Amino acid sequence: MTLDRRHFLAGAAGASATLLTGCATPGAADKPMPFFIGTAGQSLMPRGKAPRVVVAGGGWGGLTAARHLRKLAPQAEVVLLEKNPVFFSCPLSNKWLVDVVDDSFLTHDYLRVADRIGYRYVQCEVTQVDRAARRLHTTAGWLDYDYLVLGPGIRYAYEAWFGDDAEGRAAADATRRRFPAAYIPNAEHFTLKRALRSFKGGDWVMNLPPPPQRCPPSPYERAYMVAWYFKTNGIKGKVTILDHKPRIAPIGPGFKAAFEELYKDYITYVPNAHVQQVDPFNQRIRTSAGDMHFDHAVLMAPHQAGDLAWKADAIGRRPDGQATGWTDVHPQKLHLQGDDRVYVIGDAVGQVSPTFRFYPKAGHVANQHGQIVAGYIAERLAGREPAVRLPDNLCYMMVNASPREAISVQFDYQVGAEGHIEQKQIDDNDRRAGLVVENFRWAGLKFEDMFG
Ligand SMILES: Cc1cc2nc3c(=O)[nH]c(=O)nc-3n(C[C@H](O)[C@H](O)[C@H](O)COP(=O)(O)OP(=O)(O)OC[C@H]3O[C@@H](n4cnc5c(N)ncnc54)[C@H](O)[C@@H]3O)c2cc1C
Structure with a gap:
């Protein structure tokens, strides 16, 4: 439903x-x-x-x-x-x-x-x-x-990939139009959804940019939702996550368990994959962890204000x-x-x-x-x-859509003795339905706070 x-x-x-x-x-x-x-x-x-x-x-x-x-x-x-x-x-x-x-x-x-x-x-x-x-x-x-x-x-710093000359701007434009990151609302999200609906199988690639980035756990959530969609609809597709980081974080153990138990046949996780070259025209991406062709990609250039x-x-x-x-x-x-x-x-x-x-x-x-x-x-x-x-x-990440299950992470802040802000992080790696209910309650409260 x-x-x-x-x-x-x-x-x-x-x-x-x-x-x-x-x-x-x-x-x-x-x-x-x-x-x-x-x-x-x-x-x-x-x-x-x-x-x-x-x-x-x-x-x-x-x-x-x-x-x-x-x-x-x-x-x-x-x-x-x-x-x-x-x-x-x-x-x-x-x-x-x-x-x-x-x-x-x-x-x-x-x-x-x-x-x-x-x-x-x-x-x-x-x-x-x-x-x-x-x-x-x-x-x-x-x-x-x-x-x-x-x-x-945020903005996408495509110039880090393509430079800032006319050719580079054309490559950036092609990337954004054909393989958008969908990290800025809202037209890109519709392009992404159309791409998923028309995907017939093959290699679906997603890269994660270097930190800091918008919503660090959400690319994993997205990869899992795409893998769930492939699995549920019998699509012969494979999601490759090219992660700039050495490991999944935050909520790494929760994401890892969902990967092992639900998506082993649908996801390949590649750590330390620093993007070196992107070619949106020939659908190729080169990273420090290898070079690959893609049938569709969610290409995320570094984020900036x-x-x-x-x-x-x-x-x-x-x-x-x-x-x-x-x-x-x-x-x-x-x-x-x-x-x-x-x-x-x-x-x-x-x-x-x-x-x-x-x-x-x-x-x-x-x-x-x-x-x-x-x-x-x-x-x-x-x-x-x-x-x-x-x-x-407080962030909830859905890792399974049937049955609906999520994991979550919480951060608290205080000013420490040195006068600096200090952070405490609490990961909840235990995948369960109750966190999905909490997620929607959270969204309802936030929307009420924004929209009255
Ligand atoms: C896939 C995904 C999942 C996410 N999941 C979560 C989650 O579960 N929980 C969570 O807490 N966060 C999540 N996030 C992160 C969240 O979306 C952002 O952190 C949040 O939107 C940041 O709010 P903001 O006001 O800074 O920017 P935005 O919400 O992006 O707002 C910026 C606004 O400024 C407008 N604007 C920009 N420039 C101009 C201009 N020159 N003139 C006029 N208007 C302008 C834009 O149109 C936009 O409306 C997720 C993000 C993504 C992409």
């Missing part, structure tokens, strides 16, 4: 998932209208007396921040800028790939959510951030901010001047180093600790960052110094 959102949310976030193609108007806070035609050179909306908080990027982090700002800082004008008309959730998308949940479980239209919660939503792309002037330029016009929350998610973070000049630098690829934030306050009017949330957040380095790039963490930063801004608007809050993380 395919589950839809109603089974879990009991109507709480029961907005229909109508796929809108229009834009929201910035002009009507109480009643957004479906279409707004703006141009880049005009002012997007006039300044009122209220302080303005702009949230750029309406993913797991941005949606949470916008909703909590509305609640915690009712005196502020809250504006959400998002390039897509419809939200598509990456969490649970591996289950959607094999029809454990349907489209309506993963999608929400932004306009309805903004309308219900009472912030302004503008469908547009942020093209430039002028931090000195506290002004954003977008495809629909420019607007000024008092506080800015950046939640841009989304383009918007680069446009905001928010990327950190190493001592040699090289970009770190991730934003340079105050580890506990989450604003940019040197600019306390600009906060970063979610996957784009850079190193926060010298020991574990990065928070897991997970929707759970992005959601918590959204809450935390909304609280920080509300406190500052009220003239108070915010107390530091740290996130936690």
